[in-house]
Amino acid sequence: MNVNPGGAQAHPHNGWYLHDGQMTSQSMTLFPADHPTYPDQPKGLCHVLAERSISTQRIRGKCKTKCDLEAIACCCHQILECQPDFQDQKSLVQEVIEQAHHLCIVLPKFYCELNFIEFFWGAVKRYLQEQCDMTFETLKENMPQALASVELATIRQWEHQMHRWMDAYCEGLGTRDANAKVKAFSSTKYKSHRRIPETPLAGDVTSLTYTHNHNLFVWCRHRDLYGYP
Ligand SMILES: [Zn+2]
Numbered sequence: 001m002n003v004n005p006g007g008a009q010a011h012p013h014n015g016w017y018l019h020d021g022q023m024t025s026q027s028m029t030l031f032p033a034d035h036p037t038y039p040d041q042p043k044g045l046c047h048v049l050a051e052r053s054i055s056t057q058r059i060r061g062k063c064k065t066k067c068d069l070e071a072i073a074c075c076c077h078q079i080l081e082c083q084p085d086f087q088d089q090k091s092l093v094q095e096v097i098e099q100a101h102h103l104c105i106v107l108p109k110f111y112c113e114l115n116f117i118e119f120f121w122g123a124v125k126r127y128l129q130e131q132c133d134m135t136f137e138t139l140k141e142n143m144p145q146a147l148a149s150v151e152l153a154t155i156r157q158w159e160h161q162m163h164r165w166m167d168a169y170c171e172g173l174g175t176r177d178a179n180a181k182v183k184a185f186s187s188t189k190y191k192s193h194r195r196i197p198e199t200p201l202a203g204d205v206t207s208l209t210y211t212h213n214h215n216l217f218v219w220c221r222h223r224d225l226y227g228y229p
Contacts, residue, residue, distance in 0.1 A: 003061030003076060005030045005044040012042065015085040017052045026051060026085075045076040054079060113165045113182075116158035123150045161186065 002009040012028040030047060033040040046056050062077040073079050080086055090098075097104040112118045127146040128139060164185050168178035 001028075001042060001048075001077075001080070002044045003046055005047055006038050006041040009042050009044070011040075013089070015048070015083070017083065017085065019053075045080055049076055049080060052083070111165075114162055114169075116155070116162045119158040120150055120155060123154070 001012065015026045015028060016023050017026060018024070026048070028042050028048065030041050030043040031038045035041075043051075045061060049056050056076050056079075059073060059079070060075045063075045067078045068074040071078070094104040094106070107115050124143075124146045127149050128142055131142045131146075132138070161182065164182045165178060168181045173181060
């Protein structure tokens with residue numbers, strides 16, 4: 001959003017703010033579509049804040065570099081970003097995904113152990129490599145089979161292992177200690193005959209590797225926790 005109204009800028013959704021304890025809707029558009037100067041133009045930061053009775057006097061519009069996260073109001077941009085309606089706003093990607101009735105899971109970048117889709121891609125690529133005859137046609141033919149070759153139970157095992165990593169990082173462990181903890185959990189002896197995982201065993205167990213079998217235990221322990229059948 002620009003500091004001033006008009007110009008080339010995004011057209012945000014309507015927002016809201018609390019006025020005398022009442023939730024008040026706020027249009028982000030300054031003038032109606034037939035206005036001669038600013039037809040259907042966004043209000044800009046200062047105008048939006050002014051309507052919320054937030055003074056922007058002597059406050060810069062936007063920081064040139066990164067905002068000072070310690071400051072309460074380093075710039076108008078940061079003030080608006082901290083407003084509850086802006087805090088609640090989902091990203092466009094997340095909205096599109098959820099509109100298609102999918103679940104959007106936001107994961108940190110650069111941590112492949114926390115992005116379990118990487119394990120999925122790894123399995124798909126291994127399948128393609130094993131079936132490869134170095135032609136693009138075969139690759140296109142094999143791709144749907146490669147994607148379907150990874151069982152749902154296996155994907156869930158990767159997901160649950162990711163949760164073990166997240167738990168370890170949340171405890172403040174570094175990468176090495178977190179790795180040791182995840183490994184220790186995965187290799188814990190499976191003792192109770194009452195917790196045999198029916199669903200994974202009903203699948204093609206022979207296709208699971210040794211490591212997957214260990215992860216099977218992780219899945220088994222947490223299936224109730226995550227509401228899986
Ligand atoms: Zn700032």
